[in-house]
Amino acid sequence: MSDTTTDFSVEDIERDPYSIYARLRKDNPVAYSPALNSWLVTRWDDVRFVTTNPELFKAEDDNAPVVKYFGKPAIIHADGDVHRELRQGVAPHYMPKKVASYIDDLVRPVARDCIAAMDTSKPVDLVDAYFEPISVLTLARSFGVTDVDVATLRDWFHGLALGAINFSDDPERARICEETKAKIDAAMAPVFERIEKEPDSSPLSHMMYHGMPEGERRSRAFIMPSVLVTLLGGMQEPGHGACNTMIGLMENPDQMAKVRGDLGETLRRAVAEGVRWVAPIGTQIRATTQDIEIGGVTVPAGQTVSAVLASANRDEGVFANPDRFDIERPETGLASFGFGAHFCAGKWLALAQMELAIRILLETFDEITLDRSQPYEFFGWEFRAPTTLYAHLS
Numbered sequence: 347m348s349d350t351t352t353d354f355s356v357e358d359i360e361r362d363p364y365s366i367y368a369r370l371r372k373d374n375p376v377a378y379s380p381a382l383n384s385w386l387v388t389r390w391d392d393v394r395f396v397t398t399n400p401e402l403f404k405a406e407d408d409n410a411p412v413v414k415y416f417g418k419p420a421i422i423h424a425d426g427d428v429h430r431e432l433r434q435g436v437a438p439h440y441m442p443k444k445v446a447s448y449i450d451d452l453v454r455p456v457a458r459d460c461i462a463a464m465d466t467s468k469p470v471d472l473v474d475a476y477f478e479p480i481s482v483l484t485l486a487r488s489f490g491v492t493d494v495d496v497a498t499l500r501d502w503f504h505g506l507a508l509g510a511i512n513f514s515d516d517p518e519r520a521r522i523c524e525e526t527k528a529k530i531d532a533a534m535a536p537v538f539e540r541i542e543k544e545p546d547s548s549p550l551s552h553m554m555y556h557g558m559p560e561g562e563r564r565s566r567a568f569i570m571p572s573v574l575v576t577l578l579g580g581m582q583e584p585g586h587g588a589c590n591t592m593i594g595l596m597e598n599p600d601q602m603a604k605v606r607g608d609l610g611e612t613l614r615r616a617v618a619e620g621v622r623w624v625a626p627i628g629t630q631i632r633a634t635t636q637d638i639e640i641g642g643v644t645v646p647a648g649q650t651v652s653a654v655l656a657s658a659n660r661d662e663g664v665f666a667n668p669d670r671f672d673i674e675r676p677e678t679g680l681a682s683f684g685f686g687a688h689f690c691a692g693k694w695l696a697l698a699q700m701e702l703a704i705r706i707l708l709e710t711f712d713e714i715t716l717d718r719s720q721p722y723e724f725f726g727w728e729f730r731a732p733t734t735l736y737a738h739l740s
């Protein structure tokens with residue numbers, strides 16, 4: 347095995363990615379992983395280099411699980427005009443001013459219903475009872491999907507996620523993803539039919555009609571892979587980011603007290619720190635267009651390169667004590683939403699939603715503490731979050 351090859355299994359990195367990244371950053375910052383069939387780039391500067399030079403690292407990559415399982419053209423794996431065409435359909439609905447105009451109406455009723463349904467005489471699983479329902483409903487409603495319930499939406503993103511992380515082409519993960527896509531197609535058919543008859547102001551409608559000549563529209567087949575990307579990222583990640591932040595706060599009661607003292611700016615910083623500390627999305631995946639040197643290592647043309655955002659966020663050269671959750675650290679940058687032309691189109695929706703969901707929870711309950719008898723466990727490397735998060739609420 348050459349010294350630019352790294353040896354770990356998919357199970358290893360799903361269980362404990364951060365110790366692998368720390369080792370790689372130190373000894374092997376640009377390393378080929380046979381388990382993931384990808385080069386891992388783990389230092390901040392190299393991650394920025396890969397994600398901001400599209401002529402050297404293209405987004406189009408037929409080897410990427412999202413392309414294999416969601417199809418083409420998927421927004422995150424499209425370049426140039428096709429990418430611009432898809433992005434202009436999604437982005438306007440998620441710009442800061444637009445988000446500010448609707449976020450309260452979307453999040454508050456869902457949060458209120460979730461809190462009303464909680465039995466606080468025993469520990470409550472905040473993943474299941476609060477953050478995931480808010481996350482899936484906020485995105486689905488903003489997207490124009492109004493009549494699909496929480497349980498179904500959660501099944502959608504769990505099923506889609508298994509495809510998006512299927513680096514090892516596991517047949518069971520592939521099967522579940524295919525089944526999920528068929529269910530989404532069936533549930534979305536009436537939504538598409540409605541918009542095909544009468545365009546509206548939803549992102550789905552924008553994706554279909556924006557910039558097209560009068561009377562023409564893009565086909566369902568053309569936009570569907572990007573719809574799946576947006577549904578998955580949009581429904582899953584803010585819930586995960588909010589859970590990661592809450593763990594940081596519950597593990598650090600002094601920092602929780604500071605946030606309670608200022609549910610504005612301090613909470614904003616806490617959420618940014620929560621998604622730095624444990625990044626909900628691990629990578630931006632690119633393909634080399636030519637032989638290219640990254641951090642002193644030559645990667646051949648046509649290789650898949652994972653720019654590991656989660657690792658950049660823990661780069662010791664950029665963040666002091668990077669493994670520590672610290673809401674008062676200087677804000678030197680954040681890799682969690684990606685870099686370059688593909689940086690997260692839903693960033694402002696995600697931040698606003700996470701802040702509001704946490705604020706409502708802290709305003710409702712004076713005491714929120716971890717239930718140590720049912721400890722949380724983080725899982726995943728490409729998508730990382732606790733599987734459960736039991737807390738005492740009073």
Ligand code: HEM
Nearest residue numbers: 421422579580583584587627630683684688690691692696
């Ligand atoms: C904490 C929450 C979120 C995180 C950490 C996150 C992170 C990311 C990252 C890292 C990328 C870049 C992927 C790549 O280049 O391969 C991305 C892209 C994207 N995200 Fe998010 N995301 C979040 C929430 C959302 C939400 C709520 C939406 C809903 C609209 C969304 C929609 C998208 C879309 C459409 C893209 C593709 C952009 C493009 O390729 O041009 N994300 N996100």
